Amino acid sequence: MIKSKALFRAFPPKDPYLIGVSGGRDSIALLHSLVDLGYKNLIICHLDHQMRGRSSATDARFVEKLAARYNVDFAIESANVRALAKKMSIETAAREARYSFFAKVAKRRKCRTIFIAHHADDLVETFLINLFRGAGSTGLSGMREVTTRRVNDVDLTIVRPLLGVWRSDIDKYVRKRRLKFREDASNKNLAPLRNRIRRRIIPYLEKTLGRNIRQNIWRTATIMSEEENFFETLLPEKLSNLTALAVEPLRKMSLAVQRRMLHKWLRAADVADIGFDLVERVRALLDVTNRVAKTNLPQDRHVRRRAGQIFIEL
Amino acid sequence: MIKSKALFRAFPPKDPYLIGVSGGRDSIALLHSLVDLGYKNLIICHLDHQMRGRSSATDARFVEKLAARYNVDFAIESANVRALAKKMSIETAAREARYSFFAKVAKRRKCRTIFIAHHADDLVETFLINLFRGAGSTGLSGMREVTTRRVNDVDLTIVRPLLGVWRSDIDKYVRKRRLKFREDASNKNLAPLRNRIRRRIIPYLEKTLGRNIRQNIWRTATIMSEEENFFETLLPEKLSNLTALAVEPLRKMSLAVQRRMLHKWLRAADVADIGFDLVERVRALLDVTNRVAKTNLPQDRHVRRRAGQIFIEL
Numbered sequence: 001m002i003k004s005k006a007l008f009r010a011f012p013p014k015d016p017y018l019i020g021v022s023g024g025r026d027s028i029a030l031l032h033s034l035v036d037l038g039y040k041n042l043i044i045c046h047l048d049h050q051m052r053g054r055s056s057a058t059d060a061r062f063v064e065k066l067a068a069r070y071n072v073d074f075a076i077e078s079a080n081v082r083a084l085a086k087k088m089s090i091e092t093a094a095r096e097a098r099y100s101f102f103a104k105v106a107k108r109r110k111c112r113t114i115f116i117a118h119h120a121d122d123l124v125e126t127f128l129i130n131l132f133r134g135a136g137s138t139g140l141s142g143m144r145e146v147t148t149r150r151v152n153d154v155d156l157t158i159v160r161p162l163l164g165v166w167r168s169d170i171d172k173y174v175r176k177r178r179l180k181f182r183e184d185a186s187n188k189n190l191a192p193l194r195n196r197i198r199r200r201i202i203p204y205l206e207k208t209l210g211r212n213i214r215q216n217i218w219r220t221a222t223i224m225s226e227e228e229n230f231f232e233t234l235l236p237e238k239l240s241n242l243t244a245l246a247v248e249p250l251r252k253m254s255l256a257v258q259r260r261m262l263h264k265w266l267r268a269a270d271v272a273d274i275g276f277d278l279v280e281r282v283r284a285l286l287d288v289t290n291r292v293a294k295t296n297l298p299q300d301r302h303v304r305r306r307a308g309q310i311f312i313e314l
Numbered sequence: 315m316i317k318s319k320a321l322f323r324a325f326p327p328k329d330p331y332l333i334g335v336s337g338g339r340d341s342i343a344l345l346h347s348l349v350d351l352g353y354k355n356l357i358i359c360h361l362d363h364q365m366r367g368r369s370s371a372t373d374a375r376f377v378e379k380l381a382a383r384y385n386v387d388f389a390i391e392s393a394n395v396r397a398l399a400k401k402m403s404i405e406t407a408a409r410e411a412r413y414s415f416f417a418k419v420a421k422r423r424k425c426r427t428i429f430i431a432h433h434a435d436d437l438v439e440t441f442l443i444n445l446f447r448g449a450g451s452t453g454l455s456g457m458r459e460v461t462t463r464r465v466n467d468v469d470l471t472i473v474r475p476l477l478g479v480w481r482s483d484i485d486k487y488v489r490k491r492r493l494k495f496r497e498d499a500s501n502k503n504l505a506p507l508r509n510r511i512r513r514r515i516i517p518y519l520e521k522t523l524g525r526n527i528r529q530n531i532w533r534t535a536t537i538m539s540e541e542e543n544f545f546e547t548l549l550p551e552k553l554s555n556l557t558a559l560a561v562e563p564l565r566k567m568s569l570a571v572q573r574r575m576l577h578k579w580l581r582a583a584d585v586a587d588i589g590f591d592l593v594e595r596v597r598a599l600l601d602v603t604n605r606v607a608k609t610n611l612p613q614d615r616h617v618r619r620r621a622g623q624i625f626i627e628l
Contacts, residue, residue, distance in 0.1 A: 131445075132523055134530030193523070200522055208514055209446055209507070216448030219590070223573075227541075230570040256544040259537075276533070 001033045001173050002161045007145065011113065011159060013038040018045050018075075018105060018114035020098065021066075023059045023182035026117035028066075029170045030162055032179055034115065035070050043073040043109055047101045049081045049094055059182045075105045087298075088273065091191040096272075103151035112157055118143055119162040119170060121198075124214055127221040128197050135276055144225040150268065163222075166214075231260050239268040244311035251286050258283060269312050272298050285310055315347045315487050316475045321459065325427065325473060327352040332359050332389075332419060332428035334412065335380075337373045337496035340431035342380075343484045344476055346493055348429065349384050357387040357423055361415045363395045363408055373496045389419045401612075402587065405505040410586075417465035426471055432457055433476040433484060435512075438528050441535040442511050449590055458539040464582065477536075480528075545574050553582040558625035565600050572597060583626050586612050599624055 002008075011017065019034065021027040021044045034042065046063045048056050060076055067074035079101065085093035106112050126142040145163050149156050162170070174181065190198070205213045234257055245265055250258060262282050266274045281295040285305045293305040297312065304313055316322075325331065333348065335341040335358045348356065360377045362370050374390055381388035393415065399407035420426050440456040459477050463470050476484070488495065504512070519527045548571055559579055564572055576596050580588045595609040599619045607619040611626065618627055 131534055132519070132527055132530055134533040140534065196522055201519065204518055204522075205446070205515065208510055208518075213446055216446055219448040220445055220454065223590075227570040230568040233568065254544040254547065256541040276537075 001029065001165055001169065002037065003164065004145070004161065007159070007161055008037070010146070014041065015113075016041040016043065016109070016111045017159075018043050018102060018109070018111055020045050020047075020102065020114060020116050021063050022046070023063045023066075024117075025174055025181045026119055026162070026167075026170055028179050028181040029173050030115060030117040031066070031070070032177065033173070034161070035072070040072070042070075042115075043075055043105065043111065045102055045105050045114070046074070046076045047098050048076065048078040049097070050078055051081055051090075051094075055182075062180075062182050073109075075109075077101045077104070089191055091194070092273070099149065099151045099156070103154040103156060106156055107154050112155060113159060114156060115159050115161060117162055118160045119165050119167055120218055121167040121214070123163055123221050124202070124217045125194055125197050127217060127224075128201065129191075129193055132193070132197070133275075140221070140224055142221070142225075144228065231256065235261055235264055239264050244309040247286055247288065247305065247308050247310060250310075258286075266297075266312075271301070271312075282310070315343065315479055315483065316351065317478065318459070318475065321473070321475055322351070324460070328355065329427075330355040330357065330423070330425045331473075332357045332416060332423070332425055334359050334361075334416065334428060334430050335377050336360070337377045337380075338431075339488055339495045340433055340476065340481075340484055342493050342495040343487050344429060344431040345380070345384070346491065347487070348475070349386070354386070356384075356429075357389055357419065357425060359416055359419050359428070360388070360390045361412050362390065362392040363411070364392055365395055365404075365408075369496075376494075376496050387423075389423070391415050391418070403505055405508070406587065413463065413465045413470070417468040417470060420468050420470055426469060427473060428470060429473050429475060431476055432474045433479050433481055434532050435481040435528070437477055437535050438516070438531045439508055439511050441531060441538075442515065443505075443507055446507070446511070447589075454535070454538055456535070456539075458542065545570065549575055549578055553578050558623040561600055561602065561619065561622050561624060564624075572600075580611075580626075585615070585626075596624070 017039065019027075019031060019042050021031055023046070031042070031044070044063060044067045046060055048060050050056055052059070064074055064076065079097040081090065081094045081097055084097055088096070102114050106114065123143050127140055130140045130142055143160060143163060145160055147158050149158055173179075202214065245261075250261065253261060259279055262279050263274055266278070266282070271278075278297070282303050284290055285293060285295060285303060288305075294302055296302045301312055301314055303310055331353065333341075333345060333356050335345055337360070345356070345358070358377060358381045360374060362374050364370055366373070378388055378390070393411040395404065395408045395411055398411055402410070416428050420428065437457050441454055444454045444456055457474060457477060459474055461472050463472055487493075516528065559575075564575065567575060573593055576593050577588055580592070580596070585592075592611070596617050598604055599607060599609060599617060602619075608616055610616045615626055615628055617624055
């Protein structure tokens with residue numbers, strides 16, 4: 001199922017890796033195929049989202065047993081996602097909870113790379129979600145085969161070996177090998193927009209424009225990811241220690257680089273939900289003729305321009 | 315209707331400009347609003363596509379009279395688009411015929427800038443067409459407010475003042491001022507894909523996801539255009555005299571720049587219909603371990619790699 005030899009070379013099977021396993025079909029297939037390819041030194045990470053009542057505990061036991069059977073390590077934690085979701089959507093809250101759990105295990109086990117079971121349909125859906133939200137290209141690419149993400153001071157390398165594999169192929173893989181799996185809890189947490197895109201928009205596009213439409217969107221999304229990689233080479237590697245940014249050099253950057261620079265800066269400061277509008281509000285501060293020298297951030301923080309710099313204040 | 319002051323500054327009303335006028339609603343509205351803004355030195359360019367029988371001649375007379383009424387210049391030519399369309403789609407053939415006509419007038423009148431009436435709905439449709447074709451990001455952006463295009467050795471500057479204006483606003487503008495217009499011939503030449511996107515996909519997206527969906531797609535498309543501008547600054551300005559490209563420097567470029575460089579090179583050589591697949595085939599030649607050193611182009615031409623260079627042969 002995993003065809004990318006480059007990935008195999010970049011992440012040799014003998015090394016230790018984390019793997020996110022919900023117990024659903026996708027992560028079970030990923031786990032099985034990695035073990036099959038000779039990855040023995042895995043640490044299964046399972047976050048109990050506490051979203052499915054007693055089923056949540058059954059999911060956890062199911063994954064734990066699987067870890068024992070495959071003879072790989074197992075890390076588990078619980079998070080009250082519904083409580084976390086007061087300030088954001090359930091989907092966002094669940095994702096944030098997972099990543100902070102992954103970062104914790106990564107630190108404890110001294111292993112910074114995690115395999116995630118996102119597949120080609122996830123990629124296409126995420127691309128369309130970002131497009132329909134008007135996220136702009138920074139957000140459009142969304143998922144890359146290999147990417148890094150800084151979570152609670154831990155630099156996680158996220159690897160998605162299934163990004164080129166369709167859900168239907170995963171289905172076949174699972175059926176052929178008679179793999180057991182649990183109903184995926186995350187399907188219950190689907191944001192309404194993702195749900196409509198998966199169940200209505202994509203089928204309608206296929207009906208109206210033909211079967212290859214998903215493949216074509218996938219191709220565009222993948223090219224755009226490669227372009228994101230290019231833009232990243234233009235940005236400073238670490239921004240986390242910068243509390244302030246000088247305005248003048250920023251103003252000289254082209255628009256595309258400027259936006260990504262500000263996006264990265266806000267992200268490094270752990271600002272949640274950095275959308276296009278927020279970046280544009282911060283960008284407006286770079287105009288020194290603009291009398292407004294302050295813009296609000298979530299959680300009662302703000303960005304201020306003073307003495308030729310912008311910085312984040314509580 | 316035209317709100318962009320920057321455009322107004324960049325293209326002062328006292329200078330001479332070409333304007334493409336089919337006689338349809340959009341171009342009539344553009345013409346009227348430019349004259350209204352004080353653009354007096356216009357040269358109306360009307361191409362008779364010979365697609366509508368006797369109506370074509372009536373369209374031409376209609377536009378000619380309008381030119382007289384507005385007291386602006388008028389240039390007309392006929393092209394047998396149906397005959398030209400043997401090797402390409404009607405929509406592509408019509409576009410190619412228009413641009414080569416525009417280039418001819420530009421040369422004759424020593425005026426290199428042309429106003430075109432593309433509007434926000436055109437932008438969104440073109441973006442979706444390219445997305446659904448899997449064109450990759452070079453093609454996704456499609457339309458920009460200001461862009462240059464080399465046609466038959468003439469560098470045309472194409473300006474689209476209505477890219478931020480929706481078709482519904484053009485309708486209102488035309489109704490309010492009781493402007494007469496002709497049924498747009500180009501609507502008859504709509505490619506089936508554009509037709510389905512306009513009449514089925516976009517209405518379905520609006521119904522399923524809400525009214526602001528078009529606005530959001532427009533925003534993404536506009537951001538991506540700005541990124542295209544950035545990429546252009548990384549490419550050599552003129553490529554037209556280069557018959558060959560050295561392979562080594564190309565290989566060192568990032569993927570995103572490499573693709574655009576090859577795209578621009580093929581375009582400078584007047585290669586028609588440069589799609590993603592063609593660029594990828596040429597890109598494959600850069601791999602010197604690849605034993606294939608030749609790939610076909612339309613019209614019996616091909617690209618060959620020899621002695622560390624790639625070049626186009628008849």
